[in-house]
Amino acid sequence: MPPDRDHDATPPVVTGPRHLHNLWRLRRYVRPYLGQLSCLLLAAVAATAAGIAVPMVVRRVVDGPIAHHEPGGLLRLGALALLLGLAEAVLIFVRRWTQSSAAVDLEATIRNELYAHLQRLPVSFHDRWQSGQLLSRITTDLAVIRRFLSFGLIFLIVNVATYLTVVGLLIGLHPLLGALVAAGAVPLFLISRRFRRSYLTASRRLQDQQGDLATLVEESAQGLRTVKAFGRQDEMADRFGAGARALRDTAVGRNTLLARTSAQFDLVPNLTLAAVLVAGAVAASRGELTIGELVAFVSLHLMLIWPIESLGWIIANAQEAATAADRIHEVLDTAPAIVDRPHATALHPGHVGGALRFEGVTFGYPGNPEPVLRGVDLSIRPGETLALVGVTGCGKSTLLSLVPRLNDVTGGRITLDGRDLRDIELASLRRVVGVAFEEPTLFSMSVWENLTLGRPDATEEEVRAALAVAQAEFVYDLPWGLDTRVGEQGLSLSGGQRQRVALARAVLRRPRVLVLDDPLSALDVHTEALVEAALARVLRGTTALLVVHRPSTVALADRVALLADGRIAAVGTHSELLATVPAYRAALSATDATATALEAPPARSGTSVGGVGTLGLVSR
Numbered sequence: 001m002p003p004d005r006d007h008d009a010t011p012p013v014v015t016g017p018r019h020l021h022n023l024w025r026l027r028r029y030v031r032p033y034l035g036q037l038s039c040l041l042l043a044a045v046a047a048t049a050a051g052i053a054v055p056m057v058v059r060r061v062v063d064g065p066i067a068h069h070e071p072g073g074l075l076r077l078g079a080l081a082l083l084l085g086l087a088e089a090v091l092i093f094v095r096r097w098t099q100s101s102a103a104v105d106l107e108a109t110i111r112n113e114l115y116a117h118l119q120r121l122p123v124s125f126h127d128r129w130q131s132g133q134l135l136s137r138i139t140t141d142l143a144v145i146r147r148f149l150s151f152g153l154i155f156l157i158v159n160v161a162t163y164l165t166v167v168g169l170l171i172g173l174h175p176l177l178g179a180l181v182a183a184g185a186v187p188l189f190l191i192s193r194r195f196r197r198s199y200l201t202a203s204r205r206l207q208d209q210q211g212d213l214a215t216l217v218e219e220s221a222q223g224l225r226t227v228k229a230f231g232r233q234d235e236m237a238d239r240f241g242a243g244a245r246a247l248r249d250t251a252v253g254r255n256t257l258l259a260r261t262s263a264q265f266d267l268v269p270n271l272t273l274a275a276v277l278v279a280g281a282v283a284a285s286r287g288e289l290t291i292g293e294l295v296a297f298v299s300l301h302l303m304l305i306w307p308i309e310s311l312g313w314i315i316a317n318a319q320e321a322a323t324a325a326d327r328i329h330e331v332l333d334t335a336p337a338i339v340d341r342p343h344a345t346a347l348h349p350g351h352v353g354g355a356l357r358f359e360g361v362t363f364g365y366p367g368n369p370e371p372v373l374r375g376v377d378l379s380i381r382p383g384e385t386l387a388l389v390g391v392t393g394c395g396k397s398t399l400l401s402l403v404p405r406l407n408d409v410t411g412g413r414i415t416l417d418g419r420d421l422r423d424i425e426l427a428s429l430r431r432v433v434g435v436a437f438e439e440p441t442l443f444s445m446s447v448w449e450n451l452t453l454g455r456p457d458a459t460e461e462e463v464r465a466a467l468a469v470a471q472a473e474f475v476y477d478l479p480w481g482l483d484t485r486v487g488e489q490g491l492s493l494s495g496g497q498r499q500r501v502a503l504a505r506a507v508l509r510r511p512r513v514l515v516l517d518d519p520l521s522a523l524d525v526h527t528e529a530l531v532e533a534a535l536a537r538v539l540r541g542t543t544a545l546l547v548v549h550r551p552s553t554v555a556l557a558d559r560v561a562l563l564a565d566g567r568i569a570a571v572g573t574h575s576e577l578l579a580t581v582p583a584y585r586a587a588l589s590a591t592d593a594t595a596t597a598l599e600a601p602p603a604r605s606g607t608s609v610g611g612v613g614t615l616g617l618v619s620r
C-alpha cells in the first residue's frame with residue numbers, strides 16, 4: 001500500500017502562466033460548445049449591462065422628473081427601469097439554462113475521453129498509479145473544471161467587463177473620484193498575485209490528498225477480509241484517520257487563506273466607497289456633481305462590490321481548475337506504450353495456425369534495473385500444449401503476459417505463425433488469444449455478462465458448453481441463474497468458482513491460442529481432472545501455454561519448459577526432464593506432497609471422464 005507512489009509520477013507545482021497552459025489546452029473540448037458558451041457569455045454581459053444601466057436611469061430620474069417635479073417623466077423612466085430589471089431577470093435565466101447543459105456535456109466528453117485513454121494505457125501504467133488517484137481525477141477534478149468553465153470563467157469575464165465599464169462611467173461622471181476608485185485596482189492586483197501563488201500550492205496538495213484517501217478507502221474495502229482476519233481494523237482506522245486529518249488540515253488552511261484574502265478584497269471597495277461618499281458630498285456641495293450624478297456614482301460604485309468580493313472565489317476556482325487540468329493531463333499525456341505498429345495488419349481467426357515462437361525474448365519492468373526475462377527461446381507447435389514450470393517469482397506470469405501483449409518485449413521478438421506480434425493489429429491478436437489468470441477478475445455484473453465479456457454474441461448453447469468445459473455449471477444454481485449479479489470483483493463467489501467462470505469466459509472465445517496462468521490452482525484435484533478432460537476435448541487443435549505448479553497437471557502437457565534465471569533452461573517431456581534435469585525436479589518438488597505425487601502416478605490419471613481420460617491433452 002505505498003501511499004506516495006503517485007507522487008513519483010506527478011511533477012512539482014508550477015506557478016505562473018505556464019501553470020495555466022494545461023487549462024488552456026482544454027480549449028479543444030470547449031470548441032464544440034463555443035456557440036452555447038458564446039450565447040451564455042452574451043446573456044451574462046447583457047444582463048450585467050442592463051444592471052449597470054439602472055443607476056444611469058436613476059440619475060435621470062433624480063436630476064429630471066424629481067428635481068423639476070414632472071410626474072410624466074417619472075413614469076416613463078420608471079417604466080424603463082422596470083424593463084431593464086425584467087430584461088436582466090430574463091437574461092440571467094437564459095445564462096443559467098445554457099450554462100448547465102453545456103458544462104455538463106463538456107464534462108461528460110472529457111470524462112469519456114479520459115476513461116478511454118485509461119483503457120488504452122498499458123498494465124505497467126496502472127501498476128504505477130494508485131487507483132484512488134485516477135478515481136479522483138475522473139470525478140473530482142473534472143467537476144472542478146466544469147465549475148470553472150460554467151461559473152468561474154464566465155464571471156471572470158463578466159466581472160472584469162463590469163469593472164472596466166463601471167470605472168469608465170465613474171471617470172465620465174467625475175474624473176477625480178473615478179480615478180480614486182480606479183486606484184483601488186493596485187492593491188487588488190497585489191493581493192490577488194500573492195493569493196494565487198499560495199492557493200495553488202494548497203489546492204494541489206488537497207487534490208492529491210483526496211486521491212490518496214480514495215486509494216486508502218478502496219484498498220481497505222477490497223482487502224477487508226484480510227484486514228479483519230489479521231485484526232488490523234484499528235490500524236487501518238488510524239491510517240485513515242491520519243489521512244483524513246491531513247486532508248482536513250489542508251482544507252482548513254486553504255479555506256482560511258481564501259477567507260483572509262476575501263476579507264482583504266472586501267476592504268478595498270468599502271474603503272474607496274467611504275472616500276467616495278465623503279469626497280462626493282464635498283463635490284456635490286461645490287456644485288461639481290448634481291445630486292442625481294452623486295446617487296448614480298454611489299449606485300455604480302456599489303455595483304463594483306460583488307465583482308471585487310467574488311474575485312477571491314474566482315481566482316480560487318481558476319487555480320483549482322488549473323491544478324485539475326494539470327492532474328488530468330498527467331494521465332492524458334501518458335502515451336499508450338502498447339499500440340499497433342504503422343503497418344500492422346489484422347489476423348483472421350480462421351487462418352491462424354497457432355505456431356508460437358519466442359526468439360531471444362528479454363523483458364524488464366519499468367524502473368527495475370534487473371530484467372525478468374533474459375533471452376527466452378521457445379517454440380510451441382500449432383495445437384501443442386506446453387507447460388511452463390519454474391520456481392516462484394522466476395517470471396512465468398510475466399512471460400505469459402507477453403503473448404496477448406499486456407506487456408511488450410524489451411528485446412527479441414515473439415511470433416505467431418512467423419509474424420511478429422507487434423505487426424499484428426492488437427485488437428485482432430487479442431481476439432485469437434484467450435487468457436485466464438490465476439487471480440481471475442470478475443466484474444460486478446451478471447454471470448452472463450461476465451462470461452460473454454469477450455463474445456457478446458455468444459449463444460446460450462455456446463455458454464452452456466463453455467461452462468461444461470470449466471465445470472462451472474454451478475452458476476445455474478445461483479439464485480437468479482446466469483442473471484445473478486456477482487459482487488464487486490466476483491467476491492460473492494469462492495476462489496475456485498471464480499476461476500472456473502474465468503476459464504469458461506476464456507474458452508467461450510474459442511481462442512486459437514490459449515494462455516492459462518495456473519487457472520486451476522484453486523480447484524480440488526477431482527474437479528481439476530474433470531476440467532482438464534473437458535478442456536482436452538473442446539480445445540483440441542488449440543495452441544496452449546500453461547503455467548502450472550501441480551505435478552499432476554504438468555504430466556498432462558505435451559511438453560514442459562523449465563524457466564530459470566530468465567531463460568528456458570530445459571524443454572522436453574515431463575518424464576525426460578524429471579529423469580535428467582535436477583532443477584526441474586527441484587522446481588516441482590517444493591513440497592513433500594509434490595514429491596510424493598511425482599513418484600506415484602497421479603491417482604486421477606487413470607480416471608476417465610465422459611470417455612476422455614485426463615491424458616487427453618498428452619495424446620493429442
Ligand SMILES: Nc1ncnc2c1ncn2[C@@H]1O[C@H](COP(=O)(O)OP(=O)(O)OP(=O)(O)O)[C@@H](O)[C@H]1O
Pocket residue numbers: 127365368372390391392393394395396397398399
Ligand atoms: N508489475 C510488476 N512490476 C514490477 N515487477 C514485477 C511486476 N510483476 C512481477 N514483477 C516481478 O517480476 C518477477 C517475476 O514475477 P512473475 O509474477 O512473472 O513470477 P512467477 O514466476 O509467475 O511467480 P509465481 O509462480 O509466484 O506466480 C518477480 O520478481 C516480481 O517481483
